Amino acid sequence: MNRKRRNTCAIAVIATALALTTACSNTGTTNNGPAAQPPAAETNTNSPSTETPVIDPNAKYDPPIEISTVRYTDSSFRFPDGDSIDNNVWTRAYESELGIQVKNLWVVNGDQYNQKMNLSIASKELPDLFMVDAKQFRELAEAGQLEDLTPLVEQYGSELTKEMIERGTNAKSAATYDGKLLAIPPAEDYYGGAPLLWVRTDWLDKLNLPEPKTMDDLLTIAEAFTTGDPDGDGQNNSYGLAASKDLIGGYPDLSGFMNGYHAYMNIWIKDESGKLVNGSVQPEMKTALGKLQEMYKSGQIDKEFGVKDGGKAAELQTAGKVGMSFGAMWNPLWPLQDSVTNDPNAEWGAFPIPSADGTPASAQSKADFNSFWVVKKGAAHPEAIIKLFNLYNDKIVSEQADPANFHSKDGFEYFKYALLSNGFGTPQGLLSVHKNVIAAVAAEDPSGLVPEEKSYYDNIQLYLGGDRAQWGTNKVFGENGSWAVIGANYADQNLxxxxxxxxxxxxxxxxxxxxxxxxxxxxxxxxxxxxxxxSFDSFVSDWHKLGGEQITNEVNEWYADKS
Amino acid sequence: MFRARFKRQLPLHLMVVPSFLLVLVFSYGPIGGLVIAFQKFSIVKGMFDSEFVGLANFEYMFALPDIWLVIRNTVVIAGMKIVAGLAVPIVVALLLNELRARVFKRWIQTLIYLPHFLSWIILGGILIDILSPSGGIVNQLLGVFGIEPIYFLGSTSWFPGVVVISDVWKEFGFSTIVYLAALTGINPALYEAAVIDGANRWKQTLHITIPGMLPIVVLLATLSLGNVLNAGFDQIFNLYSPQVYETGDIIDTLVYRLGLEQAQYALATAVGLLKSVVSLVMISGSYYLAYRYANYRIF
Known part of the structure; x- marks a missing residue:
């Protein structure tokens, strides 16, 4: 590709015998003559009128600079004709608006990225700008191989960039090492993974049951769904609650059930004394497991859940054999949509986690900060990362965002091509999308929506017009959907x-x-x-003996250092 | 004399050079990487600057609480697989060899060979369905004979057996082909002579067919003993679940969770090295025995 371009240039030079090197100047190596003409300056918001050379955060590099990076793609990356990960709307914008040529040292499939990154780190062939996971980030930070971004954000960051960096306090703290910000913090999303309770509301109506407000309600419903023949086939073949061999995860997620008893599996919570403890070994967990055992014994949970993964569990639920499940906000799109498609009567409702006692239950959530965009120590232009992030926020998040060209259009997800795209999203996450969509549906006026929201709006309109294939979108973003429940409970009541x-x-x-x-x-x-x-009691002591105690101490040290 | 022969063979030597280089680069070169088994490996420092810790990785592995259980599972499952994986194809090959209708023989050969091409990720899903105690076809068949449904994949006593049987089912067609090939190599004159001497089918099999295929049996047995610590990662990983960890968790799955999910490359390398050493000892030992008692030599 490079050689091809050079050849074309060479031929052009020989053929015309003219020193019009403009065609070649974009290789950035020769800038003898024509570079004198400055390109039309981009919109300078804070115009430098003072005499001293002030840093203009928006200045375009002239001559253009080259930044090396590494990328991954996967089957979800689709490109319009002629475009590629090396040449697309984003790379062209980087070059035309910022004067930054991005060079991909390597591009691999998504599942190989981490390994390849490990190799690059081990062989000390780091690009200028790259993305690492939490473990790589810590190793590089400890070895002092990352550029401190703190002053660069101050000097070059746009207002929006600063806001985006501040928007998740935990994410920012995860991207900080030794008081220095060493990475663009990843998006902080605690809502997206929090469990909700999904109930077959048409079965509730059929069996004259109330909506689940407490865990006792839930247990009653689970029993009725098991023994009351809710699917009406005359056979005792339905289950109350979905489960899989992984116990927790996006679907089916028994942590939601445990949360009802104020038990939190595999996350670190604060105990009364203010120390961090692991939720899996707290006494509340024993109660929750006892209840699950009772449910299993009485046939309310699939006898074979212990060998099934989420996909297998979903087969049972979408076949209309399971009446309740806990799971993340995206569950309506999968697997519940299949249930609604299979059965014209099926209707699922989203509910917050019911509580076993007077205290409202809180849904557990863990944000895994595992993608950090960093700059190699000693890179020629460390500030470029901030400029790139400015541009990203400008095109995706700001008021003047240009989603049709930079986010997605006609099934092409342009935003995936962008560097730093894990900074994606607004501080409110999808909650604001939900609010905008709901408002537009109520007003029947989609004019204020960005394309992403508009696509949800259109699907919801289709659903309201009777298209059950769009049920899932409506249940995620529409009225009484996932985000409505998350907004009203997890966000507004801080549950x-x-x-x-x-x-x-x-x-x-x-x-x-x-x-x-x-x-x-x-x-x-x-x-x-x-x-x-x-046996839970001996488990707790085993857990502490086998390393749980050491980890608890380390986690508390980390907690003490952080604050 | 030597020069003349070398000159004649030169093109052949040259043809070997590329593959020789490939083996050198991709098989012998990486052996150097084994050094990280003795290091506290850090990816940032790399294999040259990481701190040496002697046998600490091995000590850590053998100090793991479940390690002996896991080693036992591995050896039990792998041992059963080795025995069944040898016996079944030999018997099937002998039986197929007796079939007169060639078309029928070809059909069977192809059909039993097919599962070899399915990956365990697909077979895992299929097995969970057909072995299900509530609706699986296997338990429905057993029900016809009045047998209570068996929770094959969820029972600690059944799980290793299911793993071995399903593995044999998947692979025996492939090994059968090898034995059938060995059978075609037996000189037909031997059979003719035996018939003249009045040997029946059974005697022919006993005195001609089996001795005729013995070298290949010894070869495959010798090689398969190297697998005594390989219980089949991709199969077990797709079939096991927490409730059968007790009899189903093997060295490879443990190392997967420890070494890869937690990125402890040094530990994973140490275990890999250990497995290779055990394999080497087993193969050398069995080769020596085969040479000593069956007068069989590969080299």
């Missing part, structure tokens, strides 16, 4: 239990987390399947 630990894995975690995960999963599964509930 969200965030994991208090969000640093890179501690040494103890690296060594022992796998052992502990196995212990937790094995013990919990066995208890649900009928092992004596008191």
């Amino acid at each position: 969200l239990k965030k994991s208090e630990f969000y640093g890179a894995p501690t040494p103890g975690m690296t060594e022992k987390q796998a052992i502990l995960d196995k212990l937790v999963l094995e013990t919990f599964t066995k208890i649900i399947l009928g092992a004596p509930i008191d």
Whole structure:
């Protein structure tokens, strides 16, 4: 590709024998003559009128500079004809608006990125600008191989960039090492993973049951769904609650059930004394597991859940055999949409986590900060990362955003091509999308919507017009959908239990987390399947012995250092 | 004399050079990377600057709480697979060899060979369905004989057996082909002579067919003993679940969770090295025994 361009240039030069090097000047190596003409300056918001050379954060590089980076793509990356990860709307914008030529040292498939990155780190062939995971970030930070971005954000960051960096306090703290901001903080999304309760509301109506307000309601409903023949086929073949062998995860997520008993699986919570403790080994968990055991024993949970993964569990639920499940906000799109498509009567309702006692239940959520855009120590233009992020925010987030050209259009997801695209989203996350869409649906006026919101609006209109294939979108963004419940409960009433630990894995975690995960999963599964509930007590002491105590201490040290 | 022969063979030597280089670069070169098994490996420092810790990674591995259980599972499952993986294809090959209708023989050969091409990720999903105690076809069949449904994949006592049987089912067609090939190599004159001497089918099999295929059996047995610590990662990873960890968790799945999910490359390398050493010992040992008692040599 490079050689081709050089050849074309060479031929052009020989053929015309003219020193019009403009065609070649974009290689950036020769800038003898024509570079004198400055390109029309971009909109200078803070115009430098003072005599001293002030830094203009928006200045275009002239001559253009080259920034090396590394990328990944996957099957979801689709490009319009002629475009590629090396040449697309974003790379062209970087060059024309910022004077930055992005050079991809390598591009791999998404699932190989981390390994390839490890290789690059190990062989010390770091690009100028790259993305790392939490563990790589910590290793590089400890080895002093990353550029401090703190002053650069001050000098070059636009208002919006600063806002985006500040928007998630935990994310910012995860991107900070030794008091220095070493990475653009990733998006902080605690709502997207929080469990909701999904209930077949048409079954509720059929069996004359109330909506689940408490855990007792939930248990009653689960029993009725199991024994009351809600699917009306005369057979005792339905289940109350969905479960899978992983116990928790986006779907089906038993952590929602545990949260009803104020038990929080695998996250770090604060105890009364203000210390961080692991939710899996707290006494509340014993109660929750006991209830699950009762449900399993009485046939309200699939007898074979212990060998099924989420996909297998979904088969049962979409076949109309399961009446309740806990899961994340995207569950209506998958798997519930399939249930609605299969059965014209099926209708699912979203509910906040019911509580077992007077205290409202909080949904657990953990944000894994695992993608950090960083700059190699000693890069020629470390400030370029801020300029690139400015541009990103300008095109995607700001009032003057240009989503049709830079976000997505006609099925092409342009935003994926962008560098730093994990800074995606507004401070409110999809909650604001939901609010805008709801308002537009109420007013029947989509004119104020950005294209992403407009596409949801259109789908919701289709659903309201009777198209059940769009049920999922409506249930996520529309009235009484996921985000409505999240907004009214988890956001407005603050009923969200965030994991208090969000640093890179501690040494103890690296060594022992796998052992502990196995212990937790094995013990919990066995208890649900009928092992004596008191085995929980010996489990707790085993957990501490096998490394849990060490990890707890490390997590508390991290917590003390952070504040 | 030597020069003349070398000159004649030169083109052949040249043809070997590329593959020789490839083996050198991709098989022998990476052996140097084994050094990280003795290091506290940090990706930032790389394999040249990481701190040496001697056998600490091995000590850590053998100090893991479940390690002996996991080693036992591995050896039990791998051992059963080795035995069944040898016996079943030999018997099938002998039986197929007796079939007169060639078309029928070809059909069977192809059909039993097919599962070899399916990946475990697909078979995992299929097995969960057909072995389900509530609606799986296997348990429905057993129900016809009045047998209570068996929770094959959820029971600690059944799980290793299911793993071995499904693995044999998947692979026996492939090994059968190897034995059938060995059978075609037996000189037909031997059979004719045996018939003249009055040997029946059974005697022919016993005195001609089996001795005729013995070298290849010994070869495959010798090689398969190297697998004594390989219980089949991709199969078990797709079939196991927390409730059968007790009899189903093997070294490879443990190392996957420890070494890759937690990015402990040094540990993963140490375990890999350990497995290779055990394989080497087993293969050398069995080769020596085969040479000593069956007078069989590969080299």
